[in-house]
Amino acid sequence: MTLRVAIDTGGTFTDVVAIDDENGEQYVVKTPSTPSDPSVGLLNGVREIVEIAGRSGSDVGQLLHGSTTATNAVLEHKFDGLGLIVTKGFRHMIEIARQSVPDGYGNSFFWVKPPRLCPLHLVREAAARMDHNGEIIDELDEEGVVVAIDELVEQGVNCIGVCLLHSYANDAHEKRIGALIEERHPGVFYSLSSVVLPEYREYERAMTTLIDVLVKPYCKTYLQNAADEIRSEAGQIPFLIMQSNGGVVRHETAGGKPVTMLLSGPAAGVLGAIHMSRLAGFDDILTLDVGGTSTDISLVSKLTPQMTSYSMVEHYPVKTPMLDIVTVGTGGGSLAWVDDYGGLKVGPRSAGAVPGPICYSRGGTKPAVTDAAAVLGRLPDALVGGGLKLDIPSSQKAFDELGERFGMSAEEVAAGVFEIAAANMVHGIRQVSTTRGSDPGAYALVSFGGAGAMFATDVADFLGMKTVLSPPNPGNLSAYGLHVCDVKQDYIRTLVRQQSKADATEIEEQWRELEETGRAAVASEGVAPGDIELLRSADVRYVGEGHEVSVAIAAGKTGTHAIEFMWNDFHRVHDESFGFEYKGEQDVELVNLRVQAVGRASRPEVKKKLDTDAQASPSGTRNVFWRETGWIECPIYDRESLAIGQRVTGPTIVEEYGSTVVVPTSWSARADQYGNLILEKV
Secondary structure, eight states: OOEEEEEEEOSSEEEEEEEETTTOOEEEEEEEOOTTOHHHHHHHHHHHHHHHTTOOGGGEEEEEEEESHHHHHHHTTOOTTEEEEEETTOTTHHHHOOSOOOTTOSSGGGOOOOOOSSOGGGEEEEOOEEOTTOOEEEOOOHHHHHHHHHHHHHTTOOEEEEEOTTTTTOOHHHHHHHHHHHHHOTTSEEEEHHHHOOSSOHHHHHHHHHHHHHHHHHHHHHHHHHHHHHHHHHOSOOEEEEOTTSEEEEHHHHHHSGGGGTTHHHHHHHHHHHHHHHHHTOSSEEEEEEOSSOEEEEEEETTEEOEESOEEETTEEEOSOEEOOEEESOOTTEEEEEOTTSOEEEEEEEOTTTTOOGGGTSSOOSOBHHHHHHHTTOSOSEEGGGTEEOOHHHHHHHHHHHHHHHTOOHHHHHHHHHHHHHHHHHHHHHHHTGGGTOOGGGSEEEEESTTHHHHHHHHHHHHTOOEEEEOSSGGGHHHHHGGGOEEEEEEEEEEEEETTTOOHHHHHHHHHHHHHHHHHHHHTTTOOGGGEEEEEEEEEEETTOSOOEEEEOOTTOOHHHHHHHHHHHHHHHHHHHHSOOOTTTSOEEEEEEEEEEEEOOOOOOOOOOOOOSOOOOOSEEEEEEETTTEEEEEEEEEGGGOOTTOEEESSEEEEETTEEEEEOTTEEEEEOTTSOEEEEEO
């Protein structure tokens, strides 16, 4: 018998879902994350799930993994030991950055630049020059490069990013610098911009390259440690890593280019939400993934996730294909605190996995959102199937003290903390919906993550949403999403050509080269040739514009048909994006060619529930505080016991392993045959 095991490493818990390929049985478990070495928590989760399934390590046939390790390295500002080599004359490139300041700073005088990834004294220049076509103007001064590398290492640099002008058109000089780094200092990590992001715009390319090499020691090391341990117990099984684009690759591939892992865990959650929404009959959804330290939000139309090639990790730009996900610094571990003006705040400060909320009894001393839930009666006495006992009196004491500052009771302050946390999540949803012209009320809200189902109805009420979907095992849905993803590799090539002067043969040749590279890479991941699909797209703009829009080429179009489709469909896409187009009035300019190579994978079958007759009775009652009505004795239901079609009305609490579903007054919940809970506004 073969187990497919998926592990999602979060800030507080490591979630594991195993599926038996023979009979479809699923097993779930949550174990504490180990931020100092994520491979420890990963391996603990694998061993525990194997034991729960009654198997041995040799029964594991495939391992899939998603993680926030790369993102956390950036968020924690672990920038020590980072150096950069640029083209002579461009030493101040990341200091100058872009002439823009974030929204909310109307006067740039009040905006303080964030800490630089690489300080100026650790930037070195390489004497070499190419033009935009890749023609060499000045050969590389190798002696000068050797001196620069040695100087950086002497100053404590152990990670070097290399970003030379126009290396997207000719990578020869960057490759040579990489070879020199290996020859002189084989233990030093390095990343080449021509590998990480072969695309024009030097600043964004340099920043993406720096982030890639910054997280390489963390990701590459822990992935290799985990792979070695796993293979010592389970043999040479596939160890696949989720990427930000919603696809998986081998751990060796991911470790070599870890910038693609930045939204690894959240991307898996979106895929899991889409899979369960399809079964439940919802095509348009907003996903709400509430974890321990943050909430991840995404909009999905017609069961198709939105993609982007540009994102910000904190203050730092990253260009790599990824699902369009907005992150808000509010989660179950977010701390409630009072600012200098006496206002109550929730997040982005977090208790994290260590020490965690006060009620976890791991040394936490500051009240968190989870403590507020415990004080309000939203949580049972123990979480994760009784494995984590809660110290609710200690949480109560902390909120008593916080309430004294505001002249309020502990439960009133805790309810306020909940409301502020929900409002923070609403702000994130509006970023992906109303600010882009979409009405949240037209979508179903899919809530998951350990704390998602506690906030879902509050968030829905804020936004006028009438339907909430809570998938089975919502606390482990991101891990489950790893089971329903494909192998994916993205390729890009900058080719700036105006429509009036473009050579269609040249464009088609470049596209075909990218396709052949992608086909070979996906085949090397073990995908059969018949399961490989190649998706073309292009970044196009009007001549004179400083930004592009992505034009997806319709399936089956190749050669001149694909190129004509690109030129013509651009006007439609531009009009949809900005509300105007200049067809026949302004020349069009191609900027980048893209290819996504997809290896289609099998999906596990979700077992249907068969019991439609036995209506479940409450397993007990508990006093729960609601802001509108105060304390009410509410029935408690065991989610597993609910029959298909059974409807429960609020106020009530539905409990399960890893999550708690809150059903307030004016809401009801019913179970479907796939284990989903569908909450509806009464």
